[in-house]
Amino acid sequence: MAALQHLKHCYSTCIGTSRLHTSSHACANKEHFKMLVLGGGSGGIAMSARMKRKIGAENVAVVEPSETHYYQPMWTLVGAGAKSLASSGRPTASVMPSGVKWVKSRVQEINPDTNTVRTDNGIEISYEYLIVALGLQLHYEKIKGLPEGFEHPKIGSNYSVETVEKTWKALQNFKEGNAVFSFPNTPVKCAGAPQKIMYLTDAFLRKTGKRTKANIIYNTSLPVIFGVKKYADSLWEIVQRRDIQVNLRQNLIEVRADKQEAVFENLDNPDETRVFEYDLLHVTPPMGPNSVIKGSSLADEAGWLDVNKETLQHVKYPNVFGIGDCTNVPTSKTAAAVAAQSAILNRTITKVLKNEKPDKKYDGYTSCPLVTSYNTVVLAEFDFNGQPLETFPIDQSKERRIMYHMKADLMPHIYWHGLLKGLWGGPGPYRKIMHLGMK
Numbered sequence: 019m020a021a022l023q024h025l026k027h028c029y030s031t032c033i034g035t036s037r038l039h040t041s042s043h044a045c046a047n048k049e050h051f052k053m054l055v056l057g058g059g060s061g062g063i064a065m066s067a068r069m070k071r072k073i074g075a076e077n078v079a080v081v082e083p084s085e086t087h088y089y090q091p092m093w094t095l096v097g098a099g100a101k102s103l104a105s106s107g108r109p110t111a112s113v114m115p116s117g118v119k120w121v122k123s124r125v126q127e128i129n130p131d132t133n134t135v136r137t138d139n140g141i142e143i144s145y146e147y148l149i150v151a152l153g154l155q156l157h158y159e160k161i162k163g164l165p166e167g168f169e170h171p172k173i174g175s176n177y178s179v180e181t182v183e184k185t186w187k188a189l190q191n192f193k194e195g196n197a198v199f200s201f202p203n204t205p206v207k208c209a210g211a212p213q214k215i216m217y218l219t220d221a222f223l224r225k226t227g228k229r230t231k232a233n234i235i236y237n238t239s240l241p242v243i244f245g246v247k248k249y250a251d252s253l254w255e256i257v258q259r260r261d262i263q264v265n266l267r268q269n270l271i272e273v274r275a276d277k278q279e280a281v282f283e284n285l286d287n288p289d290e291t292r293v294f295e296y297d298l299l300h301v302t303p304p305m306g307p308n309s310v311i312k313g314s315s316l317a318d319e320a321g322w323l324d325v326n327k328e329t330l331q332h333v334k335y336p337n338v339f340g341i342g343d344c345t346n347v348p349t350s351k352t353a354a355a356v357a358a359q360s361a362i363l364n365r366t367i368t369k370v371l372k373n374e375k376p377d378k379k380y381d382g383y384t385s386c387p388l389v390t391s392y393n394t395v396v397l398a399e400f401d402f403n404g405q406p407l408e409t410f411p412i413d414q415s416k417e418r419r420i421m422y423h424m425k426a427d428l429m430p431h432i433y434w435h436g437l438l439k440g441l442w443g444g445p446g447p448y449r450k451i452m453h454l455g456m457k
Contacts, residue, residue: 047141047142048141048142048143048144049079049121049141049142050143050145051078051146052073052077052147053073053077053078053079053147053148053149054078054081054143054145054147054148054149055069055078055079055080055081055149056125056128056135056148056149057080057081057082057150057151058080058081058113058114059153059342060342060353060357060437061151061153061342061343061356061360062082062149062342063087063113063114063115064341064357064360064437064439065149065341065363065440066078066114066115066118067115067438067439067441068360069149069367070118070440072364072367072368075115075117075118076117076119078118078119079119080114080118080119080120080121081123081124081125081135081137081143082110082114082120082121083122083123083124085110086108086109087109088107088179089106089107089353089430090207090208091352091353091425091429091430091433092105092106092430093176093177093179093182093211094176094211094215094389095426096183096185097174097176097185097186097215097218097300098189098218098392099189100392100426103179103182103183107179113438115440121137121143123138123141124137125152125310126310127313128150128310128311130316130334130335131315132144133146133337146337147337147338147339147370148335148337148338148339149340149341149363150316150323150338150340150341151340151341151342152310152311152323152344153207153342153343153344154207154306154307154351155306155308155309156303156304157303157306158175158301158303158304160303160304161270161271161272161303162281163272163274163275164303165181167273168180169275170276170278171188172188172191172192172296172297172298173188173273173298173299173300174186174187174188174300174301175300175301176211176215177211177303178303185215185300188298188300189219192232192297193228194231194232194297195232195296195297195298196232196233196235196294196295196297196298197216197219197232197235197296197297197298197300198280198294198296199215199216199234199236199237199299200212200238200268200269200280200282200299200300200301200302201213201237201240202305203239203269204306205305205306205351208350208351208352208386209351209386210244210388212236212238213236213238213244213253213388214390215300216234216236216300217256217260217391218389218391218392219234219298220262220391221391221392222392233263234261234263235262235265235294236257236263236265237265237268237270237294238264238265238266238267238268239267239268239269240266240267241266243257243266244388245404246398246400246404246405247404248406249406249415252396252416252417253396256390256396265282267285268282268285269282269283269285270301271291273299278295278297279295279296280293280294280296280299281293281294282294306321307320307321307323308344311323315334316332316334320346322344322345323340323344324346325339325345325346325347327347327382329362329366329378330345330347330359330362330363331366331370331376336370337370339366339367341356341363342355342356347380348382349382349383349384349401350386352385352386353433353437354383354384354386354399354444355383355384355385356437357437357442357443357444358381358383358384358443358444359380360437360444361443361446362379362443364440364443365377381401381402381407382401382403383444383446384399384400385398386399387421387425389425390417392422393422395417395421395422395425396415396417396418397409397414397418397421397424397425398414399445407449408449409448409452410452411452
């Protein structure tokens with residue numbers, strides 16, 4: 019009887035699953051898809067929408083555990099009180115392309131040699147083609163005293179859904195003293211974000227009449243304020259004009275939240291540390307590759323997904339592709355980079371499906387709208403070589419009000435209705451029009 023019951027259950031499971039896709043083997047806790055997408059962030063959803071149109075929804079699956087999908091670029095404005103956290107999120111179900119199978123679990127293991135993926139609920143999924151879009155991991159725990167330090171007031175971080183509102187609370191409660199902002203000694207997503215909140219803090223304190231009692235301090239591990247000279251020159255002018263102290267090659271190693279002290283090491287002389295008392299501290303955490311990728315044969319020596327930077331095809335496994343923050347593509351990790359990559363990757367996969375050679379190359383385009391106040395932005399756009407690759411025929415290194423409205427109002431609309439639907443591949447075509455075909 020038990021065997022009959024199991025067989026009956028297995029039959030009904032197979033019937034239910036077969037309505038969702040054509041090649042399921044759910045009876046044996048196994049499933050198969052032509053195109054498997056790992057990760058339901060911006061890269062994963064954008065590519066699953068594109069793949070649905072290319073090969074049919076029933077042939078595509080996305081592995082993603084989160085019930086809510088966040089537009090993370092908005093968190094800069096959430097931390098400064100200009101937007102609500104709720105407005106940055108939508109149910110994952112609402113952004114998942116219709117008909118595509120959503121596997122609501124975490125990736126436990128990737129085995130590219132057998133073309134299989136195992137999830138944390140024991141399902142084994144085999145694939146013909148794999149798109150890896152697993153993002154990166156935040157490592158607050160690598161700073162002594164965190165993450166438990168966030169239980170204290172006066173400390174926040176715009177990089178996590180749990181801590182972004184703490185930034186705004188700390189900013190509102192600030193009365194006088196040091197406002198300290200950090201940038202870690204690791205690759206990070208949106209490298210401009212650590213100083214965006216610093217500029218917004220300066221603007222907020224001026225607006226509320228507290229700026230004269232504040233020392234704003236930016237401690238960055240980098241040897242420069244920004245990686246592209248054109249925009250760095252402009253930012254140096256801004257920090258000097260606003261009396262903001264910038265300390266280069268300083269890396270946050272400890273937070274003593276009970277004493278309101280932040281300890282930084284001097285990267286040029288690691289034995290030397292400095293303790294900064296703070297009345298507001300914004301932490302940008304160390305970041306690193308996804309542990310699942312790091313533990314697989316897909317990773318490079320540093321643990322990032324090892325892809326060809328121009329085609330986004332894996333260097334060792336030709337049926338594996340990558341997009342976004344999880345890859346070792348040498349450009350800034352931003353949603354703008356994901357948009358440009360999605361168009362290139364779509365073309366690469368089209369060619370691979372036809373057994374042809376990829377013919378379109380990613381130039382490293384990325385964008386960082388550097389928010390410098392509640393109504394101005396410096397719009398940095400650049401390529402692999404750190405050369406400006408600007409969309410508009412104006413000097414984008416200048417602070418502009420129209421760029422703020424583009425960041426705060428237009429870009430979220432393009433994200434939800436363009437990028438996630440696989441319809442926005444970056445501003446490349448518009449750049450040519452704006453520059454009369456000369457860029």
